[in-house]
Amino acid sequence: MRAFVLTGPRQFEVQDVAPPTAGAGSVVIDVHRVGVCGTDVEFYTGEMQYLHEGHAEYPIRLGHEWMGVVAAVGDGVDPAWLGRRVTGDTMLGCGTCRRCTQGNQHVCEFRFEVGVRNGFAGALAEQLAMPVTALHALPDSVDDTLGALVEPGGNALRSTWGAKLRAGDRALVLGPGTIGLLVAMFARSAGAEVHLMGRSPRSLEYARTLGFDGVWTEEDLPELSWDAVIDASNAPSLPGKALDLVEPAKRVVYVGLAGSPSLIDTRTLALKDVTAVGILSASPGLAGTIEKYASGEVDPRSVVAATVGLEQVGDVLAGWRPDGAGAGPKMHVDPRI
Numbered sequence: 001m002r003a004f005v006l007t008g009p010r011q012f013e014v015q016d017v018a019p020p021t022a023g024a025g026s027v028v029i030d031v032h033r034v035g036v037c038g039t040d041v042e043f044y045t046g047e048m049q050y051l052h053e054g055h056a057e058y059p060i061r062l063g064h065e066w067m068g069v070v071a072a073v074g075d076g077v078d079p080a081w082l083g084r085r086v087t088g089d090t091m092l093g094c095g096t097c098r099r100c101t102q103g104n105q106h107v108c109e110f111r112f113e114v115g116v117r118n119g120f121a122g123a124l125a126e127q128l129a130m131p132v133t134a135l136h137a138l139p140d141s142v143d144d145t146l147g148a149l150v151e152p153g154g155n156a157l158r159s160t161w162g163a164k165l166r167a168g169d170r171a172l173v174l175g176p177g178t179i180g181l182l183v184a185m186f187a188r189s190a191g192a193e194v195h196l197m198g199r200s201p202r203s204l205e206y207a208r209t210l211g212f213d214g215v216w217t218e219e220d221l222p223e224l225s226w227d228a229v230i231d232a233s234n235a236p237s238l239p240g241k242a243l244d245l246v247e248p249a250k251r252v253v254y255v256g257l258a259g260s261p262s263l264i265d266t267r268t269l270a271l272k273d274v275t276a277v278g279i280l281s282a283s284p285g286l287a288g289t290i291e292k293y294a295s296g297e298v299d300p301r302s303v304v305a306a307t308v309g310l311e312q313v314g315d316v317l318a319g320w321r322p323d324g325a326g327a328g329p330k331m332h333v334d335p336r337i
Contacts, residue, residue, distance in 0.1 A: 002335065003125035004313045007059045009046030012314040020121070020129035022074035027081055027132050029088075033148040033307070034123045034333045035065030036316050038177070038234065039116060044317035047259050055117045063122030063333075064090040064115040067138060067147025077132045085142075087150045087290075089134040090114045091283050106283035124313060126335045136286050141294045145301045148332055149182075153289035153300065154282025155255055156182030156232075160190055161285070162253040162277035163228035167191025172226045174198075174242060175233030175256055176207040176215070178303055178330045183230050183255070184212055185298050192228075197221055199235075206327040210302075232256045240264050248272040255279040303328035309337040 001019040006012050022028045040062045042048035050056035067087045073079055092112040093105025100108050114130070115122020122128070138147045156179055165171055169192045173184045176198040184207075187194045195214035198204050207215045216222070218241075229242040230253040239262040242252045252274055269276060282289070292298040306325040308316060316331045325331075 001126040002310055003061055003121075004063075004310050005059050005061055006043055010044060010318070012044075012317075014310050017125070019127050022072040022077070022129065024075040025077060025131055025133070026074045026129055027070050027077055027135065028072040029068040029086065029128045029130060030071045031066055031068040031123050031126060031128050031335050033067050033144045034063045034335065035148045035152065036313065036331045036333060037065055037152070039064070041317055042259070050117055056119075060115075060119075061121040061125060062115045063124035063128075064113065065148050065151040066123035066128065067144055067150070068123070068128065070135075071127065073132070081132060081135070085138040085147065086135045087138060087147050087286070088114070088130050088136060089283050089286060090116065090151060091281050092120065092131060092134055106281040124310065124333060124335065136290060138290065139294045141296075142290060145304055145332065146293045146299075149300055149303070149330075150286055150289050150293070151282045152178055153182050153186075153293065153298070154285035155179055155279060157186050157285040157289050157292070158279050158282065159183045159230050159232070159253050159255045160186045162279055163187070163230055163251050165190045165192045165228055169193070169227040170224060171195070171228045171230065172197060172245060174229065174231045174238045175235070176203045177232065179255060180230075180232035181207060181210065181303055181329070182300055183232050184210075185300055186292070187230075188212070189292065189297050195224075202327070203329060206329070209327070226250070228253065230255065234258050236260050236262045238262075243268050243272070243274060243276070246272070246274055248274065251275045251277060253277045253279060302326065303330045304332050305330060307332040307334050309333065310335050
């Protein structure tokens, strides 16, 4: 089968590789759609921290935002999975450690991350092998585009949970990229008044088309009381800014990651009695995201600017957008084309 393989920083090939097989407890999936994520870009540039910590190495097969159709099942797997449209959890814990047995497999010390950590081959290929325990079935009302947005949506939904947003709260989202926009959509579905702050004129203009209560630059951000500030950016300065902006006794949520260390003043955190929440993964939010997409309560399909084939992935990682692409920040890949 064909697979996109990063062989080094800014080095890549579409290779013919052996197709996966369905081992015991596992399935093989025909991949229909894959999202390209900021994490994938960091692997492309060589900046991804896992490369420097020994959790990942080249060559690597990327792709952790995906959906597809189950094509084969292994021993011990219910044959009813065959032909089902599915997505899956990125975080695959060992299943036996204390964290896993307490339901926190997404922070298991020994975890695999699909297309990211410890060599687990990702979905930027014609087929993908997955443990059946990590699968989530997709209803017909969740189309292929939405299916490949479940993983980033799960991160966004968990961010709104971390903010404990209620109807009438005022939330500020820092960074109008894919995750920030998804956070804003889920926050709005919770009944919050939602504002975004960003820097890029193109991203700000697109965010305005989605009808949020306010879209601002840092310079023109109004002095309002923020019940929650959610940092979905990659700017090292914004975690501290989030803490400065949030109302005392309220919440800051950190879901974005900068390429260099970010600093916050814990004196401010304590003296304002603020709760700070970190969000690593989508795992606990995947089912809830599917439900919200299926009901139409949240519909982020417009964030996908275009869908391309495997041969264009390297160009996408380098920042290319095809002619006629939409204004949204996300690029999708269909390995069948």
